[in-house]
Amino acid sequence: MSENNVKIVSFLCNWCSYGAADLAGVSRLEYPADIRVIRIPCSGRMSPKFILSALREGADAVWVSG
Amino acid sequence: MDTYTKKIREIAKDLLASQKVDRVIGFEMGTIPMAARPVSIESENDAEKLVFNSLCAMNLANYIRKPKGTIAVIAKGCDSRNMVNHVVEHQVDRENLVIIGVPCHGMVDKSQLALEVEGEITAYDEEGQTLKITTAQGELTFEKQDFLKDNCRLCQHRNPVIHDYMAGDPVTEQELEDPFADVNEIEAMSQEAKSTLFEDLTKNCIRCYACRNACPLCFCPTCFVDESSPQWVGKSQNKTDVDTFHFLRAFHCAGRCTDCGACVEACPMDIDVRKFTRKLIKDSYEMFGWEAGLDISKRPPLDTFNPADPDDFIM
Amino acid sequence: MGNLLEHMGVEKDRIHFSWISSAEATKFVDVVKEISDKVRALGPNTKLKKIYS
């Protein structure tokens, strides 16, 4: 987690944002490599535990996307 | 308050004598002055033990979960709201519960009062809104209004929201100019100031879990801090672990907390854990128009799925 | 949730929620960029981060 190495833990809904991320790839768009994706079956799966846990483990940010 | 005590004893006696209930849960005076403690009585003769005064701050909703038989319980405004919660959350059946409502004038903040008094308190009494305290120096009187607990000052539901009996006439509810002034004050602070505030707040925590145990909302068979697969929250007094505990404990109370103050009352380190829960009370109110424990037919907003919920509710 | 974290002094920009349909690749990229920029501006996370002693 140095100056130029940001870590954003990203919880993406399998049906929505995960698909958008796939499409972004298919479309060859480019974006910063800061995100680490954890696939979840639905944004409803998102528990506060995961957000706290990610911050505890040193994530610089948490992103949940449905 | 004597009239309350008298009435409570009468009702309790009746209920036990007629075998309408198996037990009555209320308060009795403790072994040291200025302490009231919960008591469970099963015979009408014991009804004389029951008292009610400004020291009965504990939330008796904590003692009524999954009861054996039918029980009667004394309930202030906040307690009654927690009883509503319990019924909604299937912790007790309404038909097994007889609620003896007590319109409340607020409870006394003992630690504040203690600051005003030197030496050991040998006796305590109250008459109307006046508190009488006896120490080695003699008798002192205080106005109760000046020593109300913080949550009681902000209380807008002093009358029980459900009851089967009432131990007195309803009291006038307080009109507050800004019920969330305390939360607003913190909200207006800078990020750093907030950070420091909460750092100071939790630094004395010894993780005794008294706040959790006193809270009528905490009834999970295994608390998240005790989970072991994986053990994601450490059990030490590591600051992150302490903060995680307080954060998630508060979060579990979102939309359910009645601001009864049991957590603060129970804390041996005088940590004002309401600083966490008050924010969620405000958010529930502002986002969903929701106040916990007022309606026995409705589940808290975070328990239901509604496509019309505000988008930022998850935050 | 974010509100409470912020209340405790965790910067709001460290928690993001968004709704993106599986067809919105450009929106996805925009959101990643936005979050990345905001977080870079905040610097490393120190709040709530576990310190091993």
Next chain:
Amino acid sequence: MKYCIDPSICLKLLKDKCGTCEEVCPTNAIDYSQTETELTIQAGSVIFAPGFKPFDPSRFDNYQYANYANVVTSMEFERILSATGPTGGHVTTLPKLPAKPKKKADKLLAEKRKDPKKIAWFQCVGSRDINKCDNAYCSSVCCMYAVKEAVIAKEHAGDDLECSIFFMDMRTPGKEFEKYYENAKSSYGINFIRSRVHSVTEDPDSLDLNINYVDEFGQMVSDTYDMIVLSIGLEIPDETREFAKKIGIDISEGGFAKTSSFEPVSTSRDGIHVAGVFNSPKDIPESVLDANAAASAAGDSLSHVRDTLTQVPEKVEEINVVGERPRIGVFICDCGSNIKGVVDCEAVTEYAKSLPYVDFAYESMFACSQDAQDKMVEYIKEKNLNRIVVAACTPKTHEPLFQETLSNSGLNKYLFEMTNIRNHNSWVHKNNPDIATQKAKDLVRMAVAKSALAEPLAEEKINLNDTIMVVGGGIAGLSAAKSLAMQGYETHIIEKKDILGGEARKIYKTAQGESVQDELDKLIDSVITNDNIKVHLNTTLDSVDGFVGNFRSTLTENGQPIELEYGAAVLATGAKGYEPTEYGYGSDDRIMTSLGLDALFVESSEKLDAVKSAVFIQCVGSREPDRPYCSRVCCTHSIDNAIELKERNPETDVYILYRDIRAYGERELLYKKARELGVIFIRYSTDDKPVVQVEKETLTIKVTDHVLGKPLEIEADLLTLASALIPRRDEQLANFFKVPLNDEGFFVEKHAKLGPAEFATDGVYVCGSGHYPKPLNEAVTQGRASASRLLTLLAKKDSLFTSGTIATIDFENCCSCGVCISICPYSAPDFQNEGRFAGKADINPVLCKGCGLCVASCRSGAIHLRGFDTNQILTQIFALDEVV
């Protein structure tokens, strides 16, 4: 997706030169010796769905589509709005120019490129037009797609963009369409201009487009736009018409297949069915319904041979790995150069070998290719692996394939984990190979950590009762029941009234002129004589318990309670006519609804002979603030009845007072015919509605003439109110089956476009006007479509399993708070009534969709989501900590 060679330009095939593709193909897939072959297929039924061709506006010299760079078609504009389109979703002028032009002239032109500030849509290009082309019909879809394009353009470009749609009638009669149209006006500020623009001229310098048109008030307006979008219609190409002729099916004037209202997906030739735009111009949901319905029609005659050609794949015995130490095999896919071109796959593979529990790591050129799959099976057996991680593309497309490979090697398919190092990595960080390689390692580490916790999951077999209940004995319900019964399934029709037929009983004839009563009698006869159908008249539904495959209901039939067990249900409860409170309805017997007039036609009432002047008022109770939808059927119904009056007595004066005439598809031809017969159409606006005056002798309707702008008074002997179709808003029924109703009280289908005849709740289907108002032919189509969807469920009778990735409850830790029961959108959790854990919640695996809402909401941590369990997600988070 597979590639093939276009022989008309391939140098190898034409001149035996080049051959590069053969050289570079790593899997030797190129075979130049393949030639066209003729196949003969024996078929019992044919479904003809050749689709349409977008109208080519080049032939219109007034719009100069072929010459002006900023005149585009709506299809082209769709691509401009698309993230994968030529401009990457950015709305820009000169869109047809290459993004990075190479030619000098193009480069100069590209300098004039700008973000448009004003865009206009021209409707009815190639539709409703017999002057410039022969397409008299309405293409049905262009109004809605133009509104959608304008809204999305505004969403992309923001408030700076001004969008105007030039139209004749705004035709948005689809479900939820009218609200979308109103919202486009009120929230997005899109201009709707009722005018047909004659021609376009181009400013040679700026390439801006100038137009002149006459507005609604008769004023000449001159305006300039940056871009013009031609809303082109749908056309049946000549090849299709010729082919139709060749196979001997009748086609309509517009080139569409001729079908009847009661068999709307069957052509004039027995056994040949039709679906999609070739049947009639239509939007996506109607096309999907057509397709479903055609499948049901084709299946009706083939049910006796069902399952005769089925082959059952051999099953490999599953190895029990429970309790074993994880032995993870990691497969890193190069995806040719798609991944390897950016990510150092070798390094990632080496790294994978160093991770805990990883026994084996292997780099594969194409992990999804057949030989790579075979190898995977070999390695699993040879190395005795019990967990597999594949780092490749997206699990959304490839997970099932790899899971099948696991099954083939004897491993439970849930012992598989996939991580996406292509779409989420190599493709999006192609300029940062180092970072991409590092990210790939992180992703692999996270996947391995999760995989170590993977457990074999069981899929439970769902028992399926193949009896069906159809609620509602109207046209839609009867059509569904008939198809289901013809395909061999016991079907119960539940009808509240003492007679079958529903609202169709009140209709005189269809838009195609068929007698509704005759056809309805035939349909009812075929239903009551079918041994598979049990009709329950005078019957109400009292309760519904159970779930897909296992429903149980109590009914009251003629006052007697009966029990019914069934596996699936079709809700065909229909809609009813609105009883107007406006325009003096009820105060005079000369004022009636459309159905009232139909009744007069059916009984050939003498009353009709006396009618010298008849007025129709449209949109009575529809498209109003408290009922904002369009009832879809009323325009055609009134036009049809107007024609009937004119044909009975050409001397009768007939007026139709309307807001927009919504004669979609070939109904437009009826509109044309009505005008030719002298029916007078007068448009009114909602702020100046017609006024009805009832006096003893005379019935007067006052309306403002839209052409002259002057008030008119019409004396009428007959006033027909085209009243809305309103839903029954059956909340009890919706609750019984846990299916949603929309604001207006119509049922909400599974997916507005792709699931129009089924609910999100498994085993429950919808058809008829309870879904949305629709004419008879569409009700039959949807009835058949719901039957078709239901039949696909029944076809899986022996192979229907629950998913393995569902929630389960650890009863010891359940605190009975009931949050899960309250929050679950699928009603999967419920309290247990008996046994050791009575009072605690349990989850029905059949109903659980594995969304995890309950898991996240469970404060006690008592609920676990198999496959995405809390410890599996936490372990991925922990794995992050080891980064760098």
